[in-house]
Amino acid sequence: MIEVIEEKKYWDEFVSSFEESDLYHTFDYHMVAKEDGIPVLLKYSHANTCIGLPLLIRKIPNTHFKDATSVYGYPGPLCKNIPDHFDSAQFKNELLKYFSSNQIVSVFSRLNPFIPQQHRVLKNIGEIENKGQVVSIDLKKPIDLQRQEFSKRLKGQLNKARRHCTVKKTENDKELQMFMDIYHENMDRVNAKTMYYFKDDYFKKLIKSNSFQTETLLAVHNESGEVMGGSMFFYKNSIVHYHLSGTRTKYIPFMPTKLLIDEMRIKATARGLTHFNLGGGLSSADDSLLQFKSSFSKTMLDFYVWKLVVNPEAYHSLTEKFKLGNHDFFPLYRCNNQLVFSTK
Structure with missing residues (x-):
């Protein structure tokens, strides 16, 4: 029954x-x-x-x-x-x-x-x-073997990002607010659909839940000290998911989101997680979003x-x-x- x-x-x-x-x-x-x-x-x-x-x-x-x-x-x-x-x-x-x-x-x-x-x-x-398909990084592989699946272009972009910025975890409401502001700026810039806009309470409830872990990373510009972009990830048991991200318009050339994904990959591997789900493309399409994600891994799963x-x-x-x-x-x-x- x-x-x-x-x-x-x-x-x-x-x-x-x-x-x-x-x-x-x-x-x-x-x-x-x-x-x-x-x-x-x-x-x-x-x-x-x-x-x-x-x-x-x-x-x-x-x-x-x-x-x-x-x-x-x-x-x-x-x-x-x-x-x-x-x-x-x-x-x-x-x-x-x-x-x-x-x-x-x-x-x-x-x-x-x-x-x-x-x-x-x-x-x-x-x-x-x-x-369609989603992109997954196999975290059971050693860190260096995971990186071998990166595209050549991605490796160069990550090297550039690491020279110009530092990654930190949000630790208070002020830093979380920075992420939310950047996220909404990003949504405005790409003319995102309404479903991708979330109220502040949405982010705060995710952070406060004790049923799963939510981690928001920020990329900080080394010279100006300004937050360039941020990404939110969450996980439970063995799977970590790439959830939301945003980049300030003037820092787009540095591609901080790629660095933040790479940092979470390293963190999640160290924690013993087994899968890093980057998700798929918009409307299940083989679009630029899916191509961006597939530059990190050749592992594609049917959704x-x-x-x-x-x-x-x-x-x-x-x-x-x-x-x-x-x-x-x-x-x-x-x-x-x-x-x-x-x-x-």
Whole structure:
């Protein structure tokens, strides 16, 4: 049967019972990233098998229906004691029973490329779709072997950056504010979409969480003492993620973000972490952002999303009502009020 967990204490205890989990599964991250959704962790147990599926339940405007989505990032189901011959039929039945009884029309979740059993758990339940690739640095390799995968151009850029700036970790509110200001300056410069703008409270809650570690690094110009740029990373268990970054316009030629990523690579390796996820390109494209990240590593992982239509009749009715034409978007009826999907 499905048990719904909504309280932090029980949510944290359940997530910590899995050997493989990421910060995107935590209660704290869901509370930071929930927007207009209600965070729930669906717990399924049968014999020795246990599955946890974190979701955000949202009302569909002007209807009595709801839908479910995942937080932005790399969540998906947690699982343990999943046999090679796992039959998802009973799990599927229990999920559909829960979704139907709660008037949930559709479900969407981003999956985690570092938890391979997610595909086995969701097999024959809806559709799993490849949305592109993400770049990962294998931190299990020695530091010098990691660096061998850097492009020649990147190595030269890092040498230049190290001559001109010093890296430090933010240690107080004033330094965190510097990062937030630089980040928003960067977003303004590139005409970023609304989804990439975050309120100050978002950054502060990430820093304060004790469910995962957040580290923000600043690149300081050696001559002027001015902060050139900053990058935010966070991690839980063995995976560190490159989250946000920004560079002051006048310091773009120094490319401080590349130096900050390299510094976090060195730090994470020393801490015994195993994977450094740099993410992918905007809208799943093989674009300049993906090329920037792939200059650090040749390891590319496929990134997938999971889509499930629970109530086809209601889904069709909602889609017709909104008269949409972008058939790649899911759920289609939210196309008008949602922004472009990204694997960043």
